[in-house]
Amino acid sequence: MQLLLSDAQLPGHDHPLLGVATSRQLEQRLQASLPDHALIERAGLALAKLALALAPQGRMIWLLCGPGNNGGDALIAARHLQEAGRRVQVRHIGASASAPPDARHALARALAAGVPIQPGPAEIPADCELVVDGLLGLGTDRPAAGALAEAIQHINARPAGVRALAVDLPSGLHAGTGACLGDAVRADHTLCLLSLKPGLFTAEGRSRCGTIWFDALGALPDAAGPPEALLSGLAALSTWQQRHARSPSSHKGRQGDVLVLGGASGMSGAVGLAGAAALAAGAGRVYLSPLDAQGTGLPRPELMLWRAERWDDVSAWQDLTLVCGCGGGSAVTQRLPALLRAARRLVLDADALNAVAAAPALRELLALRRARGQATLLTPHPLEAARLLDCDAAAIQHARLDAARRLALRFGATVVLKGSGSVIASPAPLPPRINASGGAALATAGTGDVLAGWLGGLWAQQAAQCHDSAAGSAEQALLELACAGVAWHGLAAQGWRGPLRAADLIERMARLHR
Template structure:
């Protein structure tokens, strides 16, 4: 069994359909009931680790195989001497249980487990176990299942969800209806599902554990969960040569910071500098000559780049261009030239809004890849919705699909920001979900820092595929917030926190290490 977060390694993620196919294959090769027995044993072990041996454990078991896993768990805990009670939920409809779940119920009854139909919460419990729906959910919970979910959410004791919190969709991380279990722990069984890590998944899952149940398979993952291994891109291409100098570390140019929005461009530039770019320039839009003496008084290392120089494309097109941070309406004027000439481009914030609002800019963006020009888009959900011509709710309803659609439509790499940021790559047609980060990043300027950090990494590693750099930047950005105990992580402080994490890129080769177990 593995404790997933913080994730040191990348992990394969499998959709509900893929997970069911893997399960069918395992059931066809294993003796009857083996998979459910393994699932129950794994859950029982985790229950013992999470609860006091002197109090009771209450299991709510639904009418499917997830309920069967719970019944095996109950039987094993009972045999270990724990005070166990089981509430059968949704069993009164008269439909027969699946064969494995029926066998689990019979074995639990024979073992003398305290089992009753309907909701009968014990007076006190050290742990409640959600074994109501799991992967088997196909529609919004109703009736007794909804009542059971609400009861779990009102429970004073911690809740452990088996496979998925009931009511949460495995593929999207959204709720199937209006309610889902808020668990403090989730034990994902057989496979890891994308919905655990994006949209509302992290908010409902708590700490995530994983047990493959000893099943090996060759099914291709539907997505990848990014861990610290994402930083191997930086570690393997990092040079320790004493001959390095600022010119060999690459140049980045931040274009944005219209009047009243200067801070966004300065944050992006500070991030590019802190990431290790050799030289970082800032082009503040609509700058007067009198204000062009310095890009950032707090960071004299940053250099001013006059806006009129943008007409001389050869003077900047080889630099990594981070475009749009605090750009306001003024960014629209620059975008045609930027889209035609920038060889490596991070497009963020107001630059994305300009593309969404101006139909003439869309083909310029779409055609860049055919001309050998590389682009990474870094939208938050509202910006993604504007680009896709839909609502923010539509984007959030299936974040993986939205990221893939953006990547396909504009033929470029995409970071769809949010809880469980999604990285989409049209070249490999692969999706990744970032595992790091928390609500401390929900503060003004954190997106500018991500865009600037990516630009700085790209300046240093011009030959590394941008999807790998986007993954590294996302993980790095989130990891800096993981130790924040409370409150927002202010963007200027985030830059410094990220700078302090350069030590992570000096760790031993990730590929030579095995995942930690719990």
Template sequence: MILRLPTTGGPYPLFCREATRRIEARAQAAVPHFTLMARAGAAVSRLALAVAPHAQRIWVAAGPGNNGGDGLEAAVLLRQAGMEVAVTLLAAHETLPPDAARAWQRAVDSGVDVSSQLPEALGPGDLIIDAVFGVGATREPAGPQAALIRFIKAQAAPVLAVDLPSGLDGDTGQPFGPLCVHASHTLSLLTLKPGLFTGAGRDHAGTVWFDDLGTAPPDEAPQAELPAPPRLAAMHHAQHKGSFGDVLVVGGSAGMAGAAVLAARAAHAAGAGRVLVDLLDPAGLTHDPVRPELMLRAGARLGDLPEQATVVAGCGGGEAIAAALPRLLGMAPRLVLDADALNAIAADGTLQALLAARATSGRETVLTPHPLEAARLLGSSAAAVQADRLAAARTLVERFGTTVVLKGSGSIVASPGHPPSINPTGNAALATAGTGDVLAGWIGGLWSASGTGALDAARAATWTHGEAADAARHAPLRAADLIEAMHASARRRRPGT
């Protein structure tokens, strides 16, 4: 059965290249030869007919391996369905793997036009099936493969990629080089690959579909997962504001009070019973005229923190946040660290040691870096972080023992003892000032109100953050408006509302 992802059901396990190869080998051994390729070809042909039922021409770009064989078998079935289909094969048929060679013979016997020549230009009314490279690719396309991908990219026809868009690293979501197919649809076969959902993968993959080819569930642990939509707890009549905890927001140095206020508004909208704001600017605001229910308490960070308090620190904190961090790292029962708090920790080994010590004392922490902030914490570069986002998130978790939300396309939510999850919601509508402050505040508010652990709060908040952007249909989403959109989204998801 073909499933459309990523927001249908879940959670779904994600497997890297090497794990997929092991899973494929076991699946191949359990069925007769050609069975998996026959199922793959059938899945590709069904999806092609579903997404382009009126295609005037279907052209299959087939590579020299089993991915090309899947494309050849799909061509057989599409021709049997009455479609005009042709195949460009980048290999002599004598050199194909056994199953792919059988698919080639079936295509020839069925009258499919199989050649080494490129077709005439394809238009919007046609369909391209990209079966050049599958999960086994490990390097930048070159030679005839590069020429074929260059031709695909120059066409106006929509593209259905088989398993992965050719040229994309299925482990990292980054292209191997400048030549990488931009698909309209990708049908991932046997396993789901993490690179389809993070980094540049989301732009290259288009709509992602999945078919497990009728095999048993993999018998090994996944490298990551695609989470299910969050479930929010129902509210009960006897609950009161004390039931939903206190959040203290510490940030907002001179000229940056807005960041702390946005985080505080988000925490309140997420469900916190009370939200206090301790601005680091002594001449800062005394109240929020839009949300007067927020309590601005100068110096609140210096007093006793309630046993169940959640602290959100760093939003607009500037250099002043560094002085507040030793006490917060040592005393805050639950702590969300964002923006300038992360930068201060990255620059100070003592603060790093205090952060790591929280894990051994049973105090949970959530870090919410964007790629540059993650790079500072890792002593690396933003480019290196983006080159392998899953690895960067795992390293942060190992180094500090915290939950980490590595923001960006396909935000990574990672925590000790759990496979990282790749958030499937969100888009560039979030690329405006203040939206990160909103996420940090929402995590804090949800964590406070729900009574769940840091990981669950981070996953649910990140999902809702992206879901609100998806509803905005790619229009730039101002941070204050984002809070209201998230509030509406959460209300729709909560039982009984």
């Protein structure tokens, strides 16, 4: 068993995330290689060991068990906990003769061992130390109802100081998407069993799972089918830093140039934040092209001003790394046709995305870029993604992996769908990534501008140092760069309590250079 993800720890390498169907196949293959009921016995023992570690005070452990194998895991854990001398109480909801064989086995063994089991939900006992959520598992695809819904409500209304441990995933959370199917348990800890599921790490998963633990129960990684996605952690950042470490002979001309277009009237701060982030990321030279000529001055003396008349000379800017849209307002629309046609590397953020979404001609220009060998990186938040896909933000949040893939394929671009568990997808046949870093501290004005600028700064360096022209290699390199930038952005906010101001975020990111 390993601690996979907590506020203080991020995964050190990528982990495959399996969808519901692939997880089921893995479970069936492993069960076929073991004696009857051996797999559920392993799961229950693993759960009992973690429960003992999380409840050291010796007070009661209260287990809520549903009718399926998720409840069976909790029943086996209750038996082991009682054998270890702990006081347990089980509430079994929905038990029936049609339960899976493993679940019936777990119930029979718990009853034979004298585990106190009562039907239905109830109030959490006053002397309870830990609640175990074994109500619903991997196959949940609709809201809980009746006694199961009531039990979820009891868990979420637990007294302060009583922690909740979810088995495999919090009840009511969709394993594949991270969407809440009605009400869902808010767990302090989740023990994910056999395989890691995408829904634990994006959408509502991050806020519902708490600290995530993982036990493969003896399953071999190569026994599973292709992953739905990869969980991307510190490896993305460290790999990028190792590959692009500066030699003693480096100079600014070898670090690439960035041009940031944005900052319409009243929004000059956005373009300044993006430019400052590109500079801090390590770009050799960074130019700002504010759309409001009367805006405030350059936010840092190292930044340079790109005057409006220079846009007339396409050869002056088409080979730079362009970041477009930060605080661009409606004024950015005028510049977009030329950028979409000519820029070799283009980061589109914020109002540039809104302008593309509103204009079919701009959508077509964006979709043509990949065929011309031009690379694009889109950084939408859910509402911007919804505009691009002609749906609403709720639909995006209910299927974040699918939304990121659709955007990447529709527009031939690498996509960073921002939010809790940001999703990074490529138009190439590569599995999408879910970023493991970050948190609520990033929910402040300007942090998206910082990310767009930082990605532009990394991309400029990569382009200056890498001459691999193969399309597949270039798209994989861009996907990896995006993963590194998003991980970097989130890691700088890790452990921060309260809102983190965007300008301070840049300085925290800069301190992570090595």
